[in-house]
Amino acid sequence: MTLSERWNTVMMANYGTPPIALDHGRGVRVWDVEGNEYLDFVAGIAVTSLGHAHPAIVDAVSSQVAKLAHTSNLYIHEPGVRLAERLLELLGRSGRVFFANSGAEANECALKLARKHGRANGGRVRVVSCEGSFHGRTIGALSVTGNAPKRAPFEPLPGPVTFVDYGDVDALAAAVDDDTAAVFVEPTLGEGGVVPAPAGYLAEVRRICDATGALMVLDEVQSGIGRTGHWFASTAEGVQPDVITLAKGLGGGLPIGACIGFGAAGEVLVPGDHGSTFGGNPVSCAAALAVLTTIADEHLLDNVKVVGERLADGLRAIDHELITESRGSGLWRALALSTPKAGEVEAAARRRGLLVNAVKPDVIRLAPPLVLSADEVDQAVPRLAGAVGEVGGT
Numbered sequence: 001m002t003l004s005e006r007w008n009t010v011m012m013a014n015y016g017t018p019p020i021a022l023d024h025g026r027g028v029r030v031w032d033v034e035g036n037e038y039l040d041f042v043a044g045i046a047v048t049s050l051g052h053a054h055p056a057i058v059d060a061v062s063s064q065v066a067k068l069a070h071t072s073n074l075y076i077h078e079p080g081v082r083l084a085e086r087l088l089e090l091l092g093r094s095g096r097v098f099f100a101n102s103g104a105e106a107n108e109c110a111l112k113l114a115r116k117h118g119r120a121n122g123g124r125v126r127v128v129s130c131e132g133s134f135h136g137r138t139i140g141a142l143s144v145t146g147n148a149p150k151r152a153p154f155e156p157l158p159g160p161v162t163f164v165d166y167g168d169v170d171a172l173a174a175a176v177d178d179d180t181a182a183v184f185v186e187p188t189l190g191e192g193g194v195v196p197a198p199a200g201y202l203a204e205v206r207r208i209c210d211a212t213g214a215l216m217v218l219d220e221v222q223s224g225i226g227r228t229g230h231w232f233a234s235t236a237e238g239v240q241p242d243v244i245t246l247a248k249g250l251g252g253g254l255p256i257g258a259c260i261g262f263g264a265a266g267e268v269l270v271p272g273d274h275g276s277t278f279g280g281n282p283v284s285c286a287a288a289l290a291v292l293t294t295i296a297d298e299h300l301l302d303n304v305k306v307v308g309e310r311l312a313d314g315l316r317a318i319d320h321e322l323i324t325e326s327r328g329s330g331l332w333r334a335l336a337l338s339t340p341k342a343g344e345v346e347a348a349a350r351r352r353g354l355l356v357n358a359v360k361p362d363v364i365r366l367a368p369p370l371v372l373s374a375d376e377v378d379q380a381v382p383r384l385a386g387a388v389g390e391v392g393g394t
């Protein structure tokens with residue numbers, strides 16, 4: 001039996017059957033089990049921020065696992081405290097951190113915190129979120145995810161939740177009132193197709209939350225940790241949420257999420273309210289510290305800006321009627337297609353040695369490692385152009 005047949009025999013069908021099996025990686029390159037080489041512009045869905053097998057992560061993880069792999073949160077460990085300190089320093093604010101294992105769990109913490117805070121402040125329970133948003137797959141995170149077909153099979157979900165059109169300030173202002181516990185928002189819709197918010201939207205969200213007393217929960221699970229060329233998308237805009245959630249790129253491939261509460265939002269959870277056996281595991285924290293140190297030491301935020309512009313230029317230069325829009329920021333880009341052929345483009349690119357992701361039937365997402373070089377951009381763009389030509393030409 002092939003690996004793929006074995007997968008189909010023992011794995012649940014929720015992922016479909018992935019097209020290839022990966023074996024190893026180095027930098028921006030990965031190799032499948034048959035020895036084919038790819039430029040990895042997916043990066044484990046915006047996760048492997050330093051690329052594959054970066055020595056800083058290999059060293060940090062190896063030495064931490066050899067020293068102390070796991071403690072539970074019954075005990076303190078230095079990498080966890082240091083990581084929380086470092087994140088708050090980068091955010092430039094004082095606050096309190098809860099470590100989880102994933103983005104969904106970081107948002108679960110935010111939901112519990114918002115519920116408790118709202119109940120104590122006039123019995124507010126409603127959450128307002130955006131159509132097209134994605135906050136995770138657990139029942140709680142799914143309840144605030146703006147994708148009705150994804151929610152439907154799992155109803156009833158926790159609530160009440162009101163969904164408003166993303167970027168529509170008037171709709172948000174109309175939906176948020178003194179029954180609203182929190183507004184959940186992404187700086188750019190990630191799974192929604194890398195759709196940036198209109199300029200000034202986050203500041204308006206902040207203003208509406210301030211006017212009504214709702215907590216502003218900013219989901220930077222995908223946008224955070226350098227993806228846009230800034231440590232956080234929100235700090236670039238000067239917007240200060242009450243709660244920020246992080247995950248994906250934070251651990252550079254090791255599982256970790258964080259829910260950070262500022263001001264009163266950081267004081268809501270008290271002993272016994274919440275927890276996780278694995279959350280903030282010392283190995284994941286060591287990896288995350290290596291990610292943050294390397295982004296600073298190797299000036300990767302500048303790299304993301306410069307190489308990201310080169311990628312954007314390359315994408316815009318792919319002149320084909322199948323492409324209706326090229327959008328995004330930093331190393332977080334999307335091509336919108338005129339027909340739902342993103343899956344075909346993804347497959348054609350893969351055959352040409354480039355991994356990209358059909359994030360929606362008509363949208364191709366690129367989220368390469370932050371260590372991407374100009375050379376690698378110049379190799380990838382013609383492969384994608386070739387794939388678009390092949391698919392669009394038939």
Ligand SMILES: *Cc1c(COP(=O)(O)O)cnc(C)c1O
Pocket residue numbers: 101102103104105107134135136137186190191219220221222223247248
């Ligand atoms: C991926 C993602 C999540 C969920 O993260 P998981 O680690 O898959 O649970 C939540 N919010 C956003 C914005 C995401 O992109």
